[in-house]
Amino acid sequence: MTLVGEFDLIRDLLAKVNQGVGVGSDAGTQTPGRDGVWLGAGDDAAVVDAGRLVVSTDLTVEDVHFRRGWVTFAEVGGRAVTAAASDLAAMAAAPVAVLISVAVAPEEARSVLSELGDGIKVALREIGVPLVGGDLAASPGPVVIDVTVVGRAEQPVTRRGAHTGDELWVTGVLGGSGGAVRAWLEGAEPSPSLRASFVQPTARIKEARWLADRVQVRAMIDLSDGLAGDARHLATASGVRIVLDLGLVPVHPDLPVEDGPNLAMSGGEDYELCFISPPGVTGPCTDEFQEHFGIVLTRVGQVEEGAGVEVVGAADGWDHLAGGFDHFSVREGSY
Amino acid sequence: MTLVGEFDLIRDLLAKVNQGVGVGSDAGTQTPGRDGVWLGAGDDAAVVDAGRLVVSTDLTVEDVHFRRGWVTFAEVGGRAVTAAASDLAAMAAAPVAVLISVAVAPEEARSVLSELGDGIKVALREIGVPLVGGDLAASPGPVVIDVTVVGRAEQPVTRRGAHTGDELWVTGVLGGSGGAVRAWLEGAEPSPSLRASFVQPTARIKEARWLADRVQVRAMIDLSDGLAGDARHLATASGVRIVLDLGLVPVHPDLPVEDGPNLAMSGGEDYELCFISPPGVTGPCTDEFQEHFGIVLTRVGQVEEGAGVEVVGAADGWDHLAGGFDHFSVREGSY
Numbered sequence: 001m002t003l004v005g006e007f008d009l010i011r012d013l014l015a016k017v018n019q020g021v022g023v024g025s026d027a028g029t030q031t032p033g034r035d036g037v038w039l040g041a042g043d044d045a046a047v048v049d050a051g052r053l054v055v056s057t058d059l060t061v062e063d064v065h066f067r068r069g070w071v072t073f074a075e076v077g078g079r080a081v082t083a084a085a086s087d088l089a090a091m092a093a094a095p096v097a098v099l100i101s102v103a104v105a106p107e108e109a110r111s112v113l114s115e116l117g118d119g120i121k122v123a124l125r126e127i128g129v130p131l132v133g134g135d136l137a138a139s140p141g142p143v144v145i146d147v148t149v150v151g152r153a154e155q156p157v158t159r160r161g162a163h164t165g166d167e168l169w170v171t172g173v174l175g176g177s178g179g180a181v182r183a184w185l186e187g188a189e190p191s192p193s194l195r196a197s198f199v200q201p202t203a204r205i206k207e208a209r210w211l212a213d214r215v216q217v218r219a220m221i222d223l224s225d226g227l228a229g230d231a232r233h234l235a236t237a238s239g240v241r242i243v244l245d246l247g248l249v250p251v252h253p254d255l256p257v258e259d260g261p262n263l264a265m266s267g268g269e270d271y272e273l274c275f276i277s278p279p280g281v282t283g284p285c286t287d288e289f290q291e292h293f294g295i296v297l298t299r300v301g302q303v304e305e306g307a308g309v310e311v312v313g314a315a316d317g318w319d320h321l322a323g324g325f326d327h328f329s330v331r332e333g334s335y
Numbered sequence: 336m337t338l339v340g341e342f343d344l345i346r347d348l349l350a351k352v353n354q355g356v357g358v359g360s361d362a363g364t365q366t367p368g369r370d371g372v373w374l375g376a377g378d379d380a381a382v383v384d385a386g387r388l389v390v391s392t393d394l395t396v397e398d399v400h401f402r403r404g405w406v407t408f409a410e411v412g413g414r415a416v417t418a419a420a421s422d423l424a425a426m427a428a429a430p431v432a433v434l435i436s437v438a439v440a441p442e443e444a445r446s447v448l449s450e451l452g453d454g455i456k457v458a459l460r461e462i463g464v465p466l467v468g469g470d471l472a473a474s475p476g477p478v479v480i481d482v483t484v485v486g487r488a489e490q491p492v493t494r495r496g497a498h499t500g501d502e503l504w505v506t507g508v509l510g511g512s513g514g515a516v517r518a519w520l521e522g523a524e525p526s527p528s529l530r531a532s533f534v535q536p537t538a539r540i541k542e543a544r545w546l547a548d549r550v551q552v553r554a555m556i557d558l559s560d561g562l563a564g565d566a567r568h569l570a571t572a573s574g575v576r577i578v579l580d581l582g583l584v585p586v587h588p589d590l591p592v593e594d595g596p597n598l599a600m601s602g603g604e605d606y607e608l609c610f611i612s613p614p615g616v617t618g619p620c621t622d623e624f625q626e627h628f629g630i631v632l633t634r635v636g637q638v639e640e641g642a643g644v645e646v647v648g649a650a651d652g653w654d655h656l657a658g659g660f661d662h663f664s665v666r667e668g669s670y
Contacts, residue, residue, distance in 0.1 A: 053388060053485070056468055058470050103399075137395075138396070141476020144472075159378050
């Protein structure tokens with residue numbers, strides 16, 4: 001029997017990504033392991049000790065979220081894990097475990113999974129959790145990766161809780177990921193730093209927990225749809241109006257001045273944090289934050305009574321209607 | 336803006352499937368809800384109260400796991416949930432929450448999601464849990480559905496724990512799902528009962544917990560790869576040999592005598608339970624089980640020293656090498 005078996009591929013993937021982490025394809029011990037993983041991959045389901053559980057899932061589809069000409073599958077795997085983990089960061093939750101499902105054509109399953117595994121492994125190390133499960137299916141279509149993250153938070157930070165007078169803050173610089181995609185779509189190669197924004201984003205897990213400990217984070221979201229769209233989610237959930245000052249938005253330095261703000265507002269997938277805190281509490285922490293994490297913390301707006309998002313300082317023509325990034329609003333079915 | 340928005344589609348799906356369940360797209364309350372769901376869909380992640388957590392994920396891919404000519408998308412949605420929930424049953428776990436990711440072509444997203452939602456809703460009612468999250472992506476390829484189930488079990492039943500002398504049991508009748516697929520592949524229409532085995536399987540959650548309470552279930556698995564393949568998983572995990580008696584296997588009554596056992600052994604996706612218990616403890620419970628759940632409980636083999644699976648009573652030519660069902664062993668990339 002020389003056919004490639006599903007179980008072999010899963011075993012190979014698990015062995016690779018969990019190497020040295022203490023759980024793996026044969027981690028069916030009857031006692032709790034490191035980080036509360038009681039039973040890892042290899043049974044019908046994984047078992048994890050968790051008090052208050054935070055769960056989220058994030059899809060990555062070939063030719064929608066990435067193209068082969070742009071990135072390696074290792075980069076795709078790492079990015080898929082980070083994108084999902086970013087949702088835990090947005091709740092100020094600590095990751096506990098990850099499950100990954102992959103649909104892939106049988107004839108390339110082994111090579112694609114091997115490469116994905118390289119990137120998944122690095123990303124899992126970064127967030128310090130094991131792969132505890134997943135599924136694998138042959139598919140006649142594009143490679144599809146679905147990452148489910150399981151986390152823990154006694155006091156999750158949600159999208160609601162903003163008060164009138166509060167401040168809106170973001171971590172890092174924005175628009176880099178969208179800038180990389182735009183370069184590729186125009187047939188150009190993005191700068192190394194823009195490219196890294198797309199292929200190696202960081203899930204701001206430590207940053208989120210630091211902020212939740214230091215400042216009163218009333219509401220938080222991760223920037224996956226662009227600042228304008230994600231601010232709208234916060235405004236809607238909190239029942240407030242958010243005024244965004246385009247002149248304050250920290251734009252990736254490699255983006256051209258004329259459309260950097262546009263990409264920051266609607267480019268999406270920067271996976272930085274966007275949060276709301278009471279007036280005056282975050283400002284005094286910005287230096288310490290930057291020293292600790294190496295990224296900036298910037299006030300970009302404020303909370304007012306009302307509804308929706310208002311953008312001020314938009315003299316250079318940002319299109320308010322463009323809103324956040326939404327795959328289903330793109331007629332071409334891809335970026 | 337007349338384009339169909341991703342957020343609208345997700346909201347519609349959540350509203351539909353969670354109707355009357357008490358959580359939904361706006362379920363971001365700050366207090367624990369019914370069944371420990373603290374924060375439902377609509378934030379970056381869902382929050383669930385759970386002690387010992389059991390998680391699993393299950394992929395369904397168009398033209399691999401189903402074809403449009405065979406089934407409706409409502410049936411596909413229900414079956415996808417049931418297949419994932421079946422992994423919780425196999426651990427004797429109680430479901431707590433479900434997350435569903437769907438990749439679908441933009442032009443049919445609204446109709447496909449609406450139909451999927453009808454079936455998902457029914458299946459979630461059946462297992463009594465809400466949809467708390469998921470993701471949606473445009474895809475140029477086949478419809479892909481990934482269902483993650485989150486459950487709870489203080490004493491999960493794993494695949495290891497079988498002892499020499501133990502008995503192997505299965506719930507229900509086997510081969511129905513495989514029989515339906517075979518009929519479709521031959522251009523025929525399966526009998527209503529065979530069809531139901533494929534499109535409306537039951538996750539044996541109540542049955543599993545009843546068994547775990549009544550008999551000493553040492554090891555358990557759900558039948559998704561066919562009895563031969565799944566028995567092999569039990570044997571490997573437990574470090575024992577399993578002797579399967581083909582003459583004892585309860586075959587679906589609509590299957591022809593000549594190949595019913597074959598379909599039962601390798602057809603896969605019946606989602607019945609296969610478990611191991613000490614000699615003599617399950618036999619006295621079979622009548623009560625059947626009365627309670629309306630399905631049979633049948634002893635099909637025993638545990639011996641050694642390794643692997645041995646099939647006896649296979650005079651009618653069951654092919655030992657065929658083993659369990661494995662998508663990647665099918666050269667055609669589908670059934």
